[in-house]
Amino acid sequence: MNKNIISAVVSGGLFLLLILLVSFVDVQTVPATGMEMGLSHINFAFSNLIGVNPLLYKLTTVLGIFLILVVVWFGLKGLMQLIHRKSLLKVDREILTLGGLYVVLALVYVFFEKVIINYRPIIMEGETEAEASFPSSHTMLVCVVMGSAIMLLGRYIKDEKTRRVLKIVFYLVIAVTVLGRLFSGVHWLTDILGGVLISICLLSIFAILLPKREDQSVRYQFSGNLK
Secondary structure (H helix, E strand, C coil): CCHHHHHHHHHHHHHHHHHHHHHHCCCEECCCCCCEECCHHHHHHHHHHHCCCHHHHHHHHHCHHHHHHHHHHHHHHHHHHHHHHCCHHHCCHHHHHHHHHHHHHHHHHHHHHHCCCCECCCCCCCCCCCCECCCCHHHHHHHHHHHHHHHHHHHHCCCHHHHHHHHHHHHHHHHHHHHHHHHHCCCCHHHHHHHHHHHHHHHHHHHHHCCCCCCCCCCCCCCCCCC
């Protein structure tokens, strides 16, 4: 079976299992917010260990600019192809598939803003109550946008040195974002885990749907390596 199919099924299944665990297992009320929290002993222990670090939170928020730049770059590329080729069907299938991924990502984001699994461990500055926290939306957005961009580097960036530098930058943005959000203290441990799991699932499905090219030397699998 295709590795990406296995990855999508396993990560998606674990994500759904995590939702059930957070919703029904070891549920307690969070003193700081008055909201209920599942897997509370694990989450409380990690939260008490790391505390709250506003600097890391701000750093990961600023890194979101890379997310915006990547989306705009691919959006403009698709728009230019549409203008020059005069047909949506003639736009690269990679771009169309990426656009579909962005739409699904937006829908998942909105869904978990409306269907709240759990709330942040603290009430953020300027807010009157705790906000939705599962999965970590910032983690999910950055991982999916940067991860999908990494998969497409070989198709749209022909210069090997430039491709290598961008790949390193994108991986760093993902790593700093995930770890920064994890240790900032504004999310529960399970929020970050949920964000990573749903990201792997979406990226694996994206890799499955990407059109294959016989003359392409790069293998597009979400395995962390481009060959």
